[in-house]
Structure formats: structure tokens, C-alpha cells
Amino acid sequence: MSVFVFDIDEGVYRGIAYGLAQTGVEVRGTDDPEDGIKFVRREKPDVVLLDVEMSESKGLDIYSQIAEIDPRLPVVMMASDADSETAIEAMQLGAFDYVTKPLDLEPTLQLVQKAIRTRRMMSEPVVLPTKNALGAGPDQFVGQCPEMLEVFKSIGRVAKQPVSVLVRGESGTGKELVARAIYQHSERSDAPFVEINCAALPDTLLESELFGHEKGAFTSADRRRIGKFEQCNGGTVFLDEIGDMSPATQAKVLRLLQEQRFERVGGNETIRTDVRIIAATNRNLEKMVDKGTFREDLLYRLNGMTIVLPPLREREEDVPILLQYFLSKAANDLGRREIEGFSPGALRILKKYDWPGNLRQMQNIVRQSVVTASGPVIVADFLPSDLLTPNDERDDSGRPSESLDRSESNEMRESNLLSFVEDRLDGDAKDVYADAIAVAERIILTRVLQHTKGNQSEAARILGITRGKIRDRIAKFGITIGSSVEVEPAEMA
Numbered sequence: 001m002s003v004f005v006f007d008i009d010e011g012v013y014r015g016i017a018y019g020l021a022q023t024g025v026e027v028r029g030t031d032d033p034e035d036g037i038k039f040v041r042r043e044k045p046d047v048v049l050l051d052v053e054m055s056e057s058k059g060l061d062i063y064s065q066i067a068e069i070d071p072r073l074p075v076v077m078m079a080s081d082a083d084s085e086t087a088i089e090a091m092q093l094g095a096f097d098y099v100t101k102p103l104d105l106e107p108t109l110q111l112v113q114k115a116i117r118t119r120r121m122m123s124e125p126v127v128l129p130t131k132n133a134l135g136a137g138p139d140q141f142v143g144q145c146p147e148m149l150e151v152f153k154s155i156g157r158v159a160k161q162p163v164s165v166l167v168r169g170e171s172g173t174g175k176e177l178v179a180r181a182i183y184q185h186s187e188r189s190d191a192p193f194v195e196i197n198c199a200a201l202p203d204t205l206l207e208s209e210l211f212g213h214e215k216g217a218f219t220s221a222d223r224r225r226i227g228k229f230e231q232c233n234g235g236t237v238f239l240d241e242i243g244d245m246s247p248a249t250q251a252k253v254l255r256l257l258q259e260q261r262f263e264r265v266g267g268n269e270t271i272r273t274d275v276r277i278i279a280a281t282n283r284n285l286e287k288m289v290d291k292g293t294f295r296e297d298l299l300y301r302l303n304g305m306t307i308v309l310p311p312l313r314e315r316e317e318d319v320p321i322l323l324q325y326f327l328s329k330a331a332n333d334l335g336r337r338e339i340e341g342f343s344p345g346a347l348r349i350l351k352k353y354d355w356p357g358n359l360r361q362m363q364n365i366v367r368q369s370v371v372t373a374s375g376p377v378i379v380a381d382f383l384p385s386d387l388l389t390p391n392d393e394r395d396d397s398g399r400p401s402e403s404l405d406r407s408e409s410n411e412m413r414e415s416n417l418l419s420f421v422e423d424r425l426d427g428d429a430k431d432v433y434a435d436a437i438a439v440a441e442r443i444i445l446t447r448v449l450q451h452t453k454g455n456q457s458e459a460a461r462i463l464g465i466t467r468g469k470i471r472d473r474i475a476k477f478g479i480t481i482g483s484s485v486e487v488e489p490a491e492m493a
């Protein structure tokens with residue numbers, strides 16, 4: 001990714017380059033408007049920072065030229081005056097945001113990172129994978145089960161229609177990926193795409209983020225702010241976690257959907273805009289309607305088309321290809337291209353798991369395993385410890401619970417140990433007896449300590465061994481005793 005800075009003051013460019021040095025983002029800059037425009041045309045940076053003073057002599061000339069070269073390029077305006085008319089005007093025309101000089105480095109860098117993320121979402125294509133290129137290049141939308149084929153078909157059907165879309169599914173099932181895919185295949189793919197997480201902002205801030213506000217609308221409103229619906233005119237707005245929106249904001253969004261009109265917070269002027277809304281939620285909106293916390297008319301309006309993503313536990317046949325995809329991606333990203341795949345034992349455990357955190361959790365677990373793995377094959381020992389807790393020993397939040405189904409958990413423990421032995425037999429088998437005994441000891445100890453909530457005397461009594469031996473084993477296996485009892489994966493080998 002790269003950032004280009006238009007500023008007469010070289011210090012600004014150097015400060016930003018310094019602040020982003022660790023992130024791998026390339027920063028270039030100029031104090032000459034014409035050179036800058038040539039650069040943007042030739043090098044196609046991902047984000048531009050533009051000093052308003054530089055363009056003031058020619059009004060919005062530089063901004064307009066940049067927007068003409070690439071209407072989706074996020075441009076952050078920098079102004080000395082918080083009320084800069086030029087900066088506000090640029091935002092009305094679609095600039096990403098503006099900051100006031102002298103720049104406070106930290107918030108400026110945060111804004112630039114946000115602009116980089118937005119650019120990524122707009123420009124990195126979401127594609128269906130091909131067998132040979134799994135995990136390489138852009139984000140792929142992996143899925144072969146009938147439910148996912150239905151999802152892909154729905155994306156294709158709805159993308160070009162001028163309707164709102166509601167994407168539903170548990171957390172981590174790929175709702176953002178669906179939103180990006182719809183945008184990229186829509187008639188608006190040349191216009192901006194903006195994401196707003198409705199759960200991340202308190203009510204009043206969310207309202208002014210969406211609709212903007214007038215100067216003085218509330219105590220901290222020291223300047224006019226242009227909201228996303230105004231700024232993104234002609235584009236697509238992705239409202240993530242829409243179930244977390246307050247009733248007052250829901251009412252304003254409903255009006256926007258019905259009339260494409262709204263007023264800034266604290267303002268009288270009615271503003272027209274043309275945005276397409278894609279909304280997502282993991283909440284049960286019908287139940288919220290019953291309870292009176294979500295507007296029925298808004299649900300009806302958003303429901304122009306609904307796409308439902310199944311949880312990962314219902315996509316059993318996709319699990320192997322998804323694992324392979326996340327593995328190739330992690331191995332590429334982490335420079336571990338020698339890693340070839342999972343051992344049969346590790347695969348057995350991964351296939352049995354029920355993935356309460358869905359694809360995001362799978363992605364993280366595969367990444368952790370790649371970090372821990374010491375050879376070209378990921379064996380069961382390199383999997384994080386939460387996978388070794390059987391599904392039925394976890395509560396709703398995915399944490400180990402105390403209620404046990406004995407037969408199932410015994411089978412799981414045996415299969416952990418068995419897969420460990422099988423993995424060793426698959427490879428260069430040596431010292432299998434000692435290693436397997438150590439694995440068994442670890443499984444027994446961890447489980448008993450979970451049962452006694454970390455109480456070692458009680459564990460010693462149950463196990464019929466001394467406290468000294470327990471302490472020795474805890475140290476040897478790297479068992480952590482906190483609110484839950486865990487084994488450090490790195491210590492398991």
C-alpha cells in the first residue's frame with residue numbers, strides 16, 4: 001500500500017513517513033501540485049493527503065483533478081482552519097475526511113490507517129478460488145457446499161439491482177465479504193464503498209458519523225461535519241451490526257431509505273443523496289421487533305433482499321478446502337511456504353471441532369498453528385489448546401464448561417492421544433512411548449486441574465499423586481492456571 005502527500009511543508013511528509021515506517025506502507029510526497037497530479041496518475045497511490053492551502057489558489061482544483069483520475073481514491077484534506085470552507089466543500093464532493101493543522105500525529109495516522117483499510121475493501125477483489133491459486137493473491141470466497149453456492153447465486157442476482165441488502169449470519173461467517181462482493185459486482189463499483197460499524201460508536205457519534213452535524217449542534221461540535229451519507233453520494237454504505245443502532249438513528253435511516261433525504265444533526269437544510277445500503281447483523285431482528293427495540297418498517301425496508309450465511313458447523317464439506325485456503329494464506333503471509341498441510345490426526349481434530357467463532361476463528365487457529373509448527377506438516381500437537389477441549393465441554397461462549405458427557409469426552413481424549421501416536425507413526429518415529437506418556441499426562445492433568453478450578457491439593461487427591469509431582473508437571477508442560485487452565489502450545493511438543 002502507498003500514501004502520497006501534497007504539502008508545502010516537508011516536515012508533514014516526513015512525520016507521516018516516520019509514523020508509518022513500521023507498517024510497510026510506502027509514503028511519498030511533493031510540494032509541487034503539477035508533479036503531484038502526474039504522480040497520482042502514473043503511480044496510483046492508495047491514499048492521498050492533500051494540504052488545502054496548496055489547492056486554495058485554485059479552489060478545489062487539485063482535489064477535483066485527483067477525483068477525476070480515480071473517484072474511489074480516499075483523499076484526506078489537511079486544513080489550518082477548522083472551519084475551512086474548501087475542506088468542507090471537498091468532503092461534500094466525496095473527500096474521505098479532513099484534519100486540522102498543526103497535525104497531531106497519532107490521530108492523523110489513525111485516519112490514514114482507516115483510509116488505507118477503506119481503500120483495501122474497495123479495491124481488493126473478492127473472487128471465487130481456483131484450485132491452483134488457493135490462498136495466493138486477493139481475498140477468496142471459498143465454498144462448495146449447496147448453501148454457499150446459493151449465497152454466491154444471490155450475490156450475483158442482487159448485485160446489479162438497485163435494492164438494499166440485509167446480510168445475516170453469526171459473527172465471523174463472512175458478512176463483510178458478502179458486502180464487498182456485492183459492491184464489487186454492482187453498477188456502483190466505480191464509486192466509493194464506506195463501512196460503518198454501528199456497534200463501535202456511541203449513539204450521538206454514530207448519528208453524526210452517518211448524517212453529519214452543524215457547528216454548535218452539541219457541545220463538542222466545534223465545526224461542521226459532513227456525514228458518510230452525504231460524502232458517499234453515488235456510492236455504497238455498508239452498515240455493519242445494524243441491530244445495535246438506536247431507535248432515533250433507525251428512524252433517520254428509514255427516512256433516508258424511503259426518500260433519499262436527511263438533515264445534518266442540528267441543521268434545517270434538507271440534503272439529497274443517492275446511496276445504496278448494505279446492512280449486516282448477527283442479531284435476531286424479528287425478536288428485537290417483538291421487544292420494540294428494532295423498527296419493523298426498517299426491517300421490512302432493509303429486507304429488499306436477504307442473504308443468510310450458514311454457520312461454519314453447517315458447512316462440513318467445506319472444512320477441508322477452507323483449512324487448506326487459510327493455511328496457504330497464512331504460510332504465504334508469514335513466509336512459511338515450506339508448510340504443506342495438516343497431518344491426518346490434526347485434520348481429524350479440526351473436522352470434529354464445531355467452530356463457535358466461525359471462519360474468523362478458523363483463520364486465527366490456522367495462523368497460530370503455522371506460527372507454532374516446526375516442520376512442513378502441522379501435527380495435532382501444534383494446534384491451540386482450545387481445540388483439544390471437546391465441543392460438549394464448552395459453554396455458549398466457547399469456553400470449557402464443567403458439564404461433561406463422559407463417553408464423548410473419553411472418545412475425544414483417546415482420539416487426541418491416538419492421533420498423536422498416528423502422527424508420529426506417519427513421520428520419523430522415535431521415542432514414541434515417552435512422548436505419548438507425556439501427552440497422556442498432560443491431558444489428564446489439564447482436565448483434572450480444570451475440574452478443580454486450579455486447586456492443586458484437590459487435584460493431587462483426585463489423581464493420587466503428590467502436590468510436588470503436580471507442581472513439577474505444571475512447570476514441565478507449561479500449564480497456565482488462570483481463570484481457565486490451559487497448556488501453552490509451544491510447550492506441548
Ligand SMILES: Nc1ncnc2c1ncn2[C@@H]1O[C@H](COP(=O)(O)OP(=O)(O)OP(=O)(O)O)[C@@H](O)[C@H]1O
Pocket residue numbers: 139140141142143169170171172173174175176177178240282325359360363
Ligand atoms: N467463505 C470464506 N472464504 C474465505 N474466507 C472467508 C470466508 N468467509 C469469511 N472469510 C474470512 O473470515 C474472516 C471473517 O469474515 P467477515 O469479517 O466477513 O465476517 P463477519 O460475518 O462480517 O463477522 P462479524 O459479524 O464479526 O463482523 C475474514 O477475514 C474473511 O475474509
